[in-house]
Amino acid sequence: MTFTWPFWLILIIPIVVTFWLRPLRTRGLTILHAITLGLLLLALCGLSIVLPSRNGCIVLVADRSLSMPSGSQDQQAEAAELLYRAMGAGDELAVVSFGQRAAVEQPPQHARFSGFMSDVGNEASNLAEGLERAISLIPRDSPGRILLISDGNTTGGDVAAAAARAASAGVSIDYRPLGRQGVGDLAIDHVDAPSSVAAAEAFMISGWVESPRAQEVSYELVFGDQVLTKGKRTVPAGRSRLVFRDKAGDAGARQYVLRVRAAGNDDQVMENNSARFLVGVRGAKPLLCVSPAGSSLPELLSAGGLKIDRRLPEQCAWSLADLAGFTAVLIEDIPASKIGTAGMETLAAWITEAGGGLLTTGGRNAYGTGGYFKSALERVLPVSMELRREHRKLSLAIVVALDRSGSMAIPVPGGRSKMDLADLATAEVLNQLSGADQFGCLAVDSISHEIVPLSDLSDTEAMRNKILGIDSGGGGIFVYEALQKAAAMIASASAGTRHIILFSDANDSEEPGDYINLVDQIVKAGITVSVIGLGTERDRDSELLKDIARRGGGQCMFTEDAHELPRLFAQDTFLVARSSFLEDPTTVRTTAGMIALTAQPWGELPQVGGYNLCYLRPEANLAAVTVDDYQAPLVATWQAGLGRVLSYTGQADGQYTGALGKWPQVGEFFSSLARWVSAQEQGLGPDMLLTQELRGGTCHVELHLDSEREKTPFAAVPQLSVLLGKEGQKPAAEHVPLRWTTADVLSADVPLRGEQTLLTSLELPGIGRATLPPVCLPYSPEFAPRPEGEGLRTLERLARTTGGVERINLADAWGDLPKRPRYVNLAPWLSMAAMLLLLAEVLQRRTGLLTSAVRLLKMPALVRTRGEVSADGTPTGREAATPATRPAAVPLRTAPVARAAAPSAEAPAAPAPQPPPASDEKVIDALSEARQRAARRTQR
Numbered sequence: 032m033t034f035t036w037p038f039w040l041i042l043i044i045p046i047v048v049t050f051w052l053r054p055l056r057t058r059g060l061t062i063l064h065a066i067t068l069g070l071l072l073l074a075l076c077g078l079s080i081v082l083p084s085r086n087g088c089i090v091l092v093a094d095r096s097l098s099m100p101s102g103s104q105d106q107q108a109e110a111a112e113l114l115y116r117a118m119g120a121g122d123e124l125a126v127v128s129f130g131q132r133a134a135v136e137q138p139p140q141h142a143r144f145s146g147f148m149s150d151v152g153n154e155a156s157n158l159a160e161g162l163e164r165a166i167s168l169i170p171r172d173s174p175g176r177i178l179l180i181s182d183g184n185t186t187g188g189d190v191a192a193a194a195a196r197a198a199s200a201g202v203s204i205d206y207r208p209l210g211r212q213g214v215g216d217l218a219i220d221h222v223d224a225p226s227s228v229a230a231a232e233a234f235m236i237s238g239w240v241e242s243p244r245a246q247e248v249s250y251e252l253v254f255g256d257q258v259l260t261k262g263k264r265t266v267p268a269g270r271s272r273l274v275f276r277d278k279a280g281d282a283g284a285r286q287y288v289l290r291v292r293a294a295g296n297d298d299q300v301m302e303n304n305s306a307r308f309l310v311g312v313r314g315a316k317p318l319l320c321v322s323p324a325g326s327s328l329p330e331l332l333s334a335g336g337l338k339i340d341r342r343l344p345e346q347c348a349w350s351l352a353d354l355a356g357f358t359a360v361l362i363e364d365i366p367a368s369k370i371g372t373a374g375m376e377t378l379a380a381w382i383t384e385a386g387g388g389l390l391t392t393g394g395r396n397a398y399g400t401g402g403y404f405k406s407a408l409e410r411v412l413p414v415s416m417e418l419r420r421e422h423r424k425l426s427l428a429i430v431v432a433l434d435r436s437g438s439m440a441i442p443v444p445g446g447r448s449k450m451d452l453a454d455l456a457t458a459e460v461l462n463q464l465s466g467a468d469q470f471g472c473l474a475v476d477s478i479s480h481e482i483v484p485l486s487d488l489s490d491t492e493a494m495r496n497k498i499l500g501i502d503s504g505g506g507g508i509f510v511y512e513a514l515q516k517a518a519a520m521i522a523s524a525s526a527g528t529r530h531i532i533l534f535s536d537a538n539d540s541e542e543p544g545d546y547i548n549l550v551d552q553i554v555k556a557g558i559t560v561s562v563i564g565l566g567t568e569r570d571r572d573s574e575l576l577k578d579i580a581r582r583g584g585g586q587c588m589f590t591e592d593a594h595e596l597p598r599l600f601a602q603d604t605f606l607v608a609r610s611s612f613l614e615d616p617t618t619v620r621t622t623a624g625m626i627a628l629t630a631q632p633w634g635e636l637p638q639v640g641g642y643n644l645c646y647l648r649p650e651a652n653l654a655a656v657t658v659d660d661y662q663a664p665l666v667a668t669w670q671a672g673l674g675r676v677l678s679y680t681g682q683a684d685g686q687y688t689g690a691l692g693k694w695p696q697v698g699e700f701f702s703s704l705a706r707w708v709s710a711q712e713q714g715l716g717p718d719m720l721l722t723q724e725l726r727g728g729t730c731h732v733e734l735h736l737d738s739e740r741e742k743t744p745f746a747a748v749p750q751l752s753v754l755l756g757k758e759g760q761k762p763a764a765e766h767v768p769l770r771w772t773t774a775d776v777l778s779a780d781v782p783l784r785g786e787q788t789l790l791t792s793l794e795l796p797g798i799g800r801a802t803l804p805p806v807c808l809p810y811s812p813e814f815a816p817r818p819e820g821e822g823l824r825t826l827e828r829l830a831r832t833t834g835g836v837e838r839i840n841l842a843d844a845w846g847d848l849p850k851r852p853r854y855v856n857l858a859p860w861l862s863m864a865a866m867l868l869l870l871a872e873v874l875q876r877r878t879g880l881l882t883s884a885v886r887l888l889k890m891p892a893l894v895r896t897r898g899e900v901s902a903d904g905t906p907t908g909r910e911a912a913t914p915a916t917r918p919a920a921v922p923l924r925t926a927p928v929a930r931a932a933a934p935s936a937e938a939p940a941a942p943a944p945q946p947p948p949a950s951d952e953k954v955i956d957a958l959s960e961a962r963q964r965a966a967r968r969t970q971r
Contacts, residue, residue, distance in 0.1 A: 035077025035856075042072055061883070063872050070865035086121030087174030088139045088849040089114060090165040093128045094181035095147065096156040097785070097813040100211045104147055107180050110207070110841055111144035117842035125168045129161030130154070131187075131784065134739045139168055150444045154785030154811050156181075159188025159939075162204070165198050174848040176203050178838055180827065182210030183822025186812050190825065194232040194832040203835040205844060211299045215243025218303035218811060218816040219291060220270060226723060227311035227804045228279045238273040238289045238306065241816045242266045252438040253288045282314030283356025284805050303814040308786070309352055311804020316358040319707045321347060321365055326684045328363055328392075328701065335702025337709070349374030350758040351788040354381045355805040359388025359675075359709035364395070367402035368588070372595055375408040376761040382411050383672025384764045385792045386800055388708030390676075392683040397645040399611035402588075405598045413651035413669040414678045416611065426528030427608050428469040430485060430520050432459050432513040432602075434535045434565075435474040439503035449565065449593045450503040453534060456563075456596035457498045460532065463604040464488055469521045474501045475508050477542075479516040485524060508535050510575070511544030511930065514560070518553045529786055530585070530607045532600065537566025537573045537589060546575075550582040558673045561585030561603045564855070565593060578662075614641045616689050618658040619665045619681075625654040628668060628677075629703035633696070639665065639681040640689030643970055652959070666704070673794055675708045713799045718744070721801045722792055728812050730789050732803070734769055734777040745795055753781055754790040785811035 034040070046068055055061045091114060093107040114124055121141040131152030137144055169175030177197065183206075197204055223237040240248065246267050246381040252275050253262035260275060279285065290305045298304065320329045329341040340357065342767065344365050347353070354360070360378065367375065381387040382394045393395065399416040403409050411417060421448040439450040461470055471485035472494075481496050482501055510533070515533045531553070553560060560583025568589055580587030580966065586606060588599045605611070615640045626632055636655060647653055647664045655666035670678045682688050683701060691697060715721060718737040723730055732751060736743070749769055756762025769777035783789055788807045794800040830836055838844060 032078060032080050032391045035079060037076055039075045040073065042075075046072070047632055057751045058522050059874065060875065061869060063875070067865050067868040067872065070861045070868065074861035076863065078857045078861060080855050080857060085092075086119060087176070088123040088137075088169050089118075089126060089175065089844055089848075090125040090127055090168050090177050091144075092161050092165050092177055092179045092181070092798055093126065093136075093147070094130075094156060094158070094161075094179075094209075095128045095151055095153055096130045096184070096186075097153045097811050098156060098182055098184050098211075099209065100182075103180075106209060108144065108146060108325065109534060110178070110180060113841045114844065115143045120246045122845060123173075125165070127161055127165045127168070129164075130159050132157060133164040135158040135164060135168065139170070139609060146236050148442055149630075152784075156184050156813060157187040158183075158185040158825075159190045159193045161801055162190070162193035162197065163188075163903055166193070166200060166202055168351065169200070169202055171200075176205060176835070176844055176848060177204045177833075178841070178844060179826065180209050181822075181826065183208065183825040184210075184813070184817065185825065190829065191832075194829050197831045201302065201849070202833065203847075204829045204833045204836040205835040206830055207828055207838050207841075208823055210822055214588055215819070216303070216816055217242050217246075217248065217291065217293045217298050218300065218814070219289060219306040220455055222289060222306050222308045222809055222814060222832060224287070224308050224310055224349060226309075226725075226806065227313055230282055230312055230314040233276060233278045234310070236277065236287070236289075236308075237273040238275070238291075240266055240271050240291055242271065242274060242293075243819075244268045246295070248291050248293055250289070250291045253290070254285060270774055274913045279310070279312045282312050284352055285312060286352055291808075300814055303810055303816060306809030307807055308809060309805050309807055311355070312790060315711060316445070318359050318361060318705060319347075319354075319357040320361045320363070321363065322363040322684075323396075326363055328361075328684045331684075331698040332361075332702055332705055335698050335705075337702055339706055344369035345437055347374070347839045348758065351377060351381065351385075351754055351756045351762060351790045352758075352805045352807070353801075354378065354387060355385070355790055357387070358374070358711055359390065359391075359705070361390045361705060361708075362397075364397050364685065365401070366396040367408070370408075372407070372590070372592060373759050375403075375406050377756055379407045379411045380754055380756070380762045380764050381790070382674035382676060384754050385790050385802055386673035386712060386794070388675045388677075388710070389671075390705055390708045391678050393495060393641075393680040394682040394685060394687065395612055398645055398680065399605055400643065402602055404602050404605045411671040411674075411676055412678050413648050413667040413671075413676055414645035414664055414680065415644055415648055416605070426462065426467040426469075426525075427528045427530065428471075428485065428521055428524035428526035428543070429460060429464070429530050429532060429604065429607070430471040430473065430517045431460060431474045431532045432475055432479075432534065433482075433501060434476075434508040434513075434539075435459060435480070435501060435503050436476050436507045436536060436539055437503060438507070438536050438539050442501070443593045445594065447593075448503070450501065452593040452596050453565075454499045454501050456534070456600035457501075458495050459597040459601045460604045461488070461491055461494060461498070463601055463608065465484050467526075469524050469526050470494065471517075472498055472501075473516055473520065475513040475516070476504060477507075477512070478508050479512055479705040481516075481520075485520050503662045507541040509542040510535065510540050511542055511546055511549065512577070514546060514549055514553070514579070518549070518556070518558065522556065528607060529556075531560045531583070532563065532603060533560060533576075533579065534563045534596075534600075535565070535572070535576060537564035537568075537570035537576060540572035540575055545576055546579060550579060554582065559584045559607065561607070562587045563596070563603065565591075565596070567591055596774055611644045612641060612687075613644055613661075614687060616640050617642060619655050620658055621655045621666075622653055624652045624668070625666065627889040628652070628666075628707055631703070633700065636700075637690035637694045639687070639691050641687030642681045645678070670705070673800065674794060677704055677708050679704060712802060715795060715799045715801045719795075719798075721803060723791060723803050723806060725806050725808075726881070727782075728783055728808060730781045730783060730791070730806055732769075732779050732781065732791055733772075734793065736777075738775045749795055751779055751781070752792040752794070755781075755783070755787045756790075757786050757788070757791040785807050785813070805967045825927060864932070 083173050091111050111126055118124060123141055125139040126136040126144050128136050128147055128151050131154060134149035134151050136147055136149055165177045189842050199354055218241045220241045225234050228234050247263055249263045250273055252259045286309055288305060288307050292304060317340040320339050320341045321344055322328055329339050333339045382389050404416045433453055440448055442448050457472060464470055466488055468729040469485055469487055472483040474480045474482050484525045513533060521529050562580040564576045566589060577587045618638050619636045621633050644661060644663055647667055651667045651669040653664055653667055657663045657665055665680055718740060720735040723732045751767045753765040754762050755769050767779045767781055769779050772778045788805050790805045792802040
C-alpha cells in the first residue's frame with residue numbers, strides 16, 4: 032500500500048486530542064466515530080494498493096504512402112483484427128496511419144478496428160510523425176508497445192529522435208516489414224534540363240539512369256503527344272547518362288516525359304521509370320481561345336493582331352503547366368461542365384495568384400444558363416448571377432427526393448459523410464427560394480419518408496433543421512418509389528412552375544419499375560424532373576438516371592465529389608426559377624469606362640440579339656450597359672487578385688449576336704477587349720532578377736538586386752505568390768515571404784510533393800510583376816531509388832534502439848507487454864464507506880435503532896438458554912453459569928404415584944418464590960433521564 036498525500040496523516044493528532052477532551056457517551060458511538068474519521072483520513076491521504084499487471088496498450092502504426100505495395104491497407108487492417116482477437120479484457124488497441132501527415136484512426140480502446148478513414152496524403156512517408164503520434168497515445172501509467180507495419184522508407188522528420196523518445200518512455204517498437212519485392216530497381220535518378228530558354232533556342236537534356244546491374248534498356252523522350260526520340264542502349268551497373276537535344280518553339284511551357292524500361296520483368300517499382308519535367312520558353316505568350324466548333328471569333332482576334340491558340344474544350348488540360356504558357360484565356364459560350372470543377376478552380380487560382388487574364392462571352396451555354404452559378408469561376412467575374420426576386424416571373428414549387436441509402440453514410444474528406452453534404456445541398460435549394468414559392472422534401476431508400484411536407488416558406492428555419500437532420504439507412508434508393516411519392520406531393524402545388532429534383536447514387540439506383548410511363552404522366556401534368564447523380568456517367572445506373580432527366584425535361588448532372596452537391600442543387604434551382612438568357616434584341620450604350628478600357632470612343636454600339644442577365648459587382652468597372660428595364664452590364668471589368676477579368680454578356684458569334692455581328696468594327700472591338708486582358712507582364716526591370724532552381728524536392732527561389740543600387744526599391748520584405756497543383760485537382764495557393772540571405776539576395780524555399788506543378792509569381796507595386804516558368808518533380812519522392820535494404824535497416828534500428836523485435840506472430844505482442852505496478856486508488860471506496868458509517872452514526876444518535884436491533888438479535892438466545900435443563904434437573908447454558916441472576920435451586924421431590932396420598936384440601940399450598948419487585952423510584956429516574964436526553968437532542 033502507498034499514500035499519495037501522506038502529509039495529511041498529521042491530522043491524527045487533533046483527532047486524538049478531540050476524542051480525549053470530548054469523549055462520546057457510549058463506547059459503541061466512540062468506535063463508530065473513530066472508524067468514520069479514520070476512513071476519511073485514509074481517503075484524504077490517497078491510500079492506494081499496488082497490483083502487478085500486464086494489461087496495456089498496443090498502437091498499430093500503418094504506412095499508407097505510395098511506396099507501399101498494392102493491397103497493403105488490407106493487410107494492415109487484417110493485422111489490426113488479429114490483435115483485437117488476441118487482446119485480453121483489460122487491454123486496449125489504437126491505430127495510427129501516416130503518409131504526408133499522421134492521423135489517429137482509432138484511439139486506445141477495447142474495440143475492433145473499423146477501417147482507415149483519414150486522408151493522410153500518400154505522396155510522402157512521415158514516419159517520425161506517425162511514431163510521435165503513437166507514443167502520445169500510450170498512457171503513462173500503462174504498459175505499451177508500438178507495432179509498425181511499413182517498408183521503412185521515410186521522406187520527412189527525424190526518425191532517430193522519435194525512437195529516442197519511445198525508448199525514454201519505455202515503449203518498444205516492434206515491426207513487420209511490408210514492401211515491394213525485387214532483386215533490383217531500374218530508375219531514372221534525375222533529369223538535367225534548363226528551366227527556361229528563348230524561343231527557337233536549341234538546348235540539351237540529360238537523363239541519369241540508375242541500374243542495379245549491366246543490362247539493355249529501352250528509352251523514349253516524349254513532348255506532349257509526340258515521341259521525339261526512342262531507342263535501346265546497354266547500361267552498366269550504377270548510374271549512366273542519356274543525352275537528348277531539342278529546339279524550343281513558341282513562348283510558353285514545354286512538358287516532356289522521359290521513359291526507360293528494362294528488358295526483363297523483375298522491376299517491381301515501375302513508378303520511377305518515367306520522369307516528367309518542364310522547360311519554359313521566354314517571349315510573348317499567346318491568348319488561349321476556347322470556342323465551340325464553327326465560331327469565327329478566333330479569326331477576328333487573329334486579324335486584329337493577337338497571337339491566338341485556338342482549342343476546343345476537349346483539347347484543354349486546364350492544368351497549371353498548360354495555363355502557364357498563355358497570357359490569358361478566352362471562354363466563348365462554353366458550358367461549365369466542359370471545363371469541370373477542378374478546371375475552374377485551377378483557372379480561378381491562376382488568375383488571382385499568377386496574374387493570368389480571362390475574357391468570357393455570353394450565350395445559351397454561358398454564365399448562369401451554362402452552369403457557372405456558385406462556381407469557382409463566378410467568384411472572379413466582375414458580374415454576379417444571383418437569383419434576384421424582383422426579376423422572378425413565376426412562383427416555383429420544388430420537391431427534392433433524396434437518396435438516403437446505406438452508401439450515403441460513407442465519409443468523405445473533410446469529416447462529413449455523403450449524406451451530410453446532400454442535406455446541405457437540399458438546404459441550398461431552400462436558400463434560393465422566396466416567400467411566394469413552395470418546397471417539399473422526401474428521403475427515400477426502399478420506402479419514402481416525408482421530411483418536409485409541401486408548404487410555403489413561412490418557417491424556413493424549421494424546414495432547414497429537419498433537412499439537416501436526415502441520416503442514411505436501408506438499402507439502395509428505389510427510384511420508382513421516389514418519383515411516385517414526389518409527384519404525388521407536388522401535384523397539389525399552386526405555383527406556376529413545378530419541379531422535382533431526384534438525387535441518387537449512380538451505382539446504387541434500384542427498382543426503377545415502369546418509370547417511363549410514370550415520367551410521361553409527370554410531364555403531362557406540367558412538372559419537370561432533373562436528376563443529380565453522385566458518381567460518373569460511366570457508372571452502372573447512369574444511363575437510367577440520364578433517361579429519367581431526358582424524359583422529364585430537366586438537367587442531368589453527375590459529380591464524384593460530394594462537396595460539389597450544394598453547387599449543383601443551387602444551379603438546377605437557378606435554371607428552373609428563371610431563364611437568365613434574354614433573347615430579345617437590345618440597345619446598348621457605352622460609358623466612360625469603355626474609353627478607359629480601350630483608349631478610344633466607340634459611340635453608340637449596334638443592338639445585340641440577346642444577352643445573359645447578370646449584375647454588376649460593386650467594385651467592378653461598367654464599360655457598356657443595356658438600355659432596357661434591367662440596365663444590365665454588357666461589358667464589365669475588374670482586377671481579380673493579380674489578374675484582369677472582363678465579362679461580355681452578349682453572344683460574340685452565333686444566333687443571338689444581333690446587329691453587332693455585322694458591324695464593320697466588330698473585329699477591332701473584340702480585339703481591344705482581348706488585348707486588355709492579355710496584357711503582357713513587364714517584368715521587374717533591369718535592376719532585379721527573379722530566378723529558381725530545383726534542389727531535390729524543394730524549389731529554391733532567389734530575388735537578386737543590383738549591388739550598386741542607391742536604395743532598396745521596397746520598404747517591406749516582398750512575398751511570393753505560389754500555386755501548387757496536380758492535374759485534375761484544386762490547386763493550393765500560398766504566400767511565401769522572401770528572406771535576406773545576403774546584402775543583395777532574398778530567397779525562399781518551396782517544397783514540392785509528388786506530381787505537383789509549382790507556379791511562382793512576384794509582384795512589386797509600382798515596379799512590376801514577374802512569373803517564373805512552372806517546375807515539377809520527375810515523380811513522387813516516394814519512388815526515389817534507394818540502396819538495397821535501406822528500409823529494412825531503418826526498421827531494425829528502430830527496434831534495436833527501443834528493445835523491440837520483428838513481430839511474426841502478432842498475438843504474442845500482448846504477452847510481451849512489460850509487467851508494471853498498477854495503482855488502484857481506494858479513496859473513492861473509503862469515502863463511500865465513511866459516508867455510510869456517518870449515516871449509521873446519525874441514525875443511532877437520533878433513533879437508537881441500531882442498539883435496539885442488537886438487543887433483538889440477542890433475545891432469542893437468552894430465551895433459549897433459560898428453558899434448557901440438564902438430565903438431573905439443573906439449568907444449563909449461560910443462565911446456569913451465573914448464580915446471581917437465577918433463583919435458588921429447589922430440590923424436586925417425586926412422590927410415588929400409587930402410594931402417595933393427595934394433599935388435603937384444607938392444607939395450604941406453599942407459595943412459589945417471586946422476584947423482588949422493581950423499585951418505583953428507579954423507574955421514575957430512568958424515565959426522567961430519557962426525557963432529558965430527548966430534550967437535549969431536539970435543542971441541537
